[in-house]
Amino acid sequence: xxxxxxxxxxxxxxxxxxxxxxxxxxxxxxxxxxxxxxxxxxxxxxxxxxxxxxxxxxxxxxxxxxxxxxxxxxxxxxxxxxxxxxxxxxxxxxxxxxxxxxxxxxxxxxxxxxxxxxxxxxxxxxxxxxxxxxxxxxxxxxxxxxxxxxxxxxxxxxxxxxxxxxxxxxxxxxxxxxxxxxxxxxxxxxxxxxxxxxxxxxxxxxxxxxxxxxxxxxxxxxxxxxxxxxxxxxxxxxxxxxxxxxxxxxxxxxxxxxxxxxxxxxxxxxxxxxxxxxxxxxxxxxxxxxxxxxxxxxxxxxxxxxxxxxxxxxxxxxxxxxxxxxxxxxxxx
Numbered sequence: 001x002x003x004x005x006x007x008x009x010x011x012x013x014x015x016x017x018x019x020x021x022x023x024x025x026x027x028x029x030x031x032x033x034x035x036x037x038x039x040x041x042x043x044x045x046x047x048x049x050x051x052x053x054x055x056x057x058x059x060x061x062x063x064x065x066x067x068x069x070x071x072x073x074x075x076x077x078x079x080x081x082x083x084x085x086x087x088x089x090x091x092x093x094x095x096x097x098x099x100x101x102x103x104x105x106x107x108x109x110x111x112x113x114x115x116x117x118x119x120x121x122x123x124x125x126x127x128x129x130x131x132x133x134x135x136x137x138x139x140x141x142x143x144x145x146x147x148x149x150x151x152x153x154x155x156x157x158x159x160x161x162x163x164x165x166x167x168x169x170x171x172x173x174x175x176x177x178x179x180x181x182x183x184x185x186x187x188x189x190x191x192x193x194x195x196x197x198x199x200x201x202x203x204x205x206x207x208x209x210x211x212x213x214x215x216x217x218x219x220x221x222x223x224x225x226x227x228x229x230x231x232x233x234x235x236x237x238x239x240x241x242x243x244x245x246x247x248x249x250x251x252x253x254x255x256x257x258x259x260x261x262x263x264x265x266x267x268x269x270x271x272x273x274x275x276x277x278x279x280x281x282x283x284x285x286x287x288x289x290x291x292x293x294x295x296x297x298x299x300x301x302x303x304x305x306x307x308x309x310x311x312x313x314x315x316x317x318x319x320x321x322x323x324x325x326x327x328x329x330x331x332x333x
Contacts, residue, residue, distance in 0.1 A: 002280040003255055007213055009205035009262035010289040013269050014320055015198030017099030018043050020297040021076035022320040024097045026327055027303055027311075029055045032071045032093075039063055039083065040075040040128050042097065044224035045266035046246050051328060063087045071095075077128035078102035080135030095302040101166050102129055105194050106136050112161040113137030117188065120144050120153065122176050123165030127225055130165050147179040161188040166196040167265070169229035170203060171236060198265050198293065199226045203233045205290040206262050210237035213260030217251065218244045219271050220264030227264030234260075247271055248278040255279065269321040 014022070021042055028036045034056025041049045041059055049059065063083060066072050069092045074084065078098040087094045112119050119141045123130035134141045144150050162180050164173055173195060180187060210216055216234040220227025227244065234242045239260070245251055248271070259279055263272050276285060296316050298304070304312060 002282050003257060003259050004281065005258045005283045006276055006279055006281040006285045007209040007258060007260045008272075008276075008285050008287045009202065009209055009260065010287050011198070011201050011205055011291065011293050012261075013263040013265070013267050013272060015196065015265040016293070016295040016297045017076050017101060017196075017198075018266050019320040020299065021097040021099070022048065023315065023318065023323055024095055024299055024303050025052060025057065025073050026320075026323045027299070027307065028071055028073055028095060029057060029327070031306070036071050036073070037066045038073045038075060039066075039079060039087065040077060041223075042073065042075050043266040044077075044128075044221055044227075045264070045268070046221045047271060048266065048268060048324065051324060055327060063090065066090055066092070068092070073097055075128065076102075078106060078132040080132050082135065083132070093302065093306065095300050095306075097300055099166070099196075100297055101194075101196050102133070105133055105163055105166065108161075108163055108190055108194070109133060109136040109141060112163075112188065113140035115159070117159045117161040118142060118156050119161045119163055120150065120180055120187075121163050121165070122168060122173055124225055127165065129167065129225070133163075133165070144176060144180075147175055150176060150179045150183060153183075156184075159186070159188060160184040163190070164194040165225065166194055167199050167226040167229065168195055169232055170195060170200055171233065172229065196226070196265075197295065199229065201291055201293060202226070202230060202262060202265065205288065206230055206233055206260070207237055208290050209260040209262075209288050210234050210239045212258060213239055214257035215239070215241035215243065215255050216260040216262075217275060218242065218262055218264065219246070219267045219275060220244060221246055221266065224264045224266050227266070230262060230264055245275070248274040251275065251278055268324055269319075270325055
């Protein structure tokens, strides 16, 4: 299926939080005898989750399913306070791989709720991150997904704060934010946006190529909020053919001309290369670079306490995609 050219968005793929979480779980499957348990999917990507399942990781939706004393990781999306407490009470090693940007939002919810605010939380109902964040102060938080939801908020007394799921599309967030500002002009918002910088960067990179592409391919899973946001951004940018795929095998056979390509923040670079190989561009790949990302999140504190210091000395220079690829051909023990 040779196409003319591939426009490759940069940045794309793994963000700093996903890098940290995947490398942390990779250490756990190397240190502990299987099974290693993980509360919720470590990240929302089918290929990544299946890779870890093959390595003996058991993903659970209730920490009560974890045998006493078994090693357990909490996912990058963040967990409810009662889940964290239950995990730490079960007697085994617990590594919390929550993204620091999600931790920031949890802290903001806790502080605002403690000061008597009603917190309007812009997020997707049922998403792991939203569930964990709202559980920080369930009596104070109202979930809103649209401008209509803002209009429907009733019985608000006292001050109001607006916070957000980190993986939202900026375009989705902007409309809700504007409507909330109209209705609650004294509303509090954090000085620094809750929206993940990596999510915003990937959307900006996609916009830079969408108008030049005959078709747009977004790599990522259907339960990945930031991936679905990329798909919506591509359509809003006017691209007539937009495809979200988990892997190269899902590409349609009739692509031609110039194809734009990006990947959600949970998708490994090996999938990007496999898609390029399948597209086989006659005139090569043009990487369209929008910004540099040098954000780095160190391994979770529990992992730093567990491993010798020299084991993590080069962590910043090691790419999670490489770790994941190498684990596919290695035994964890």
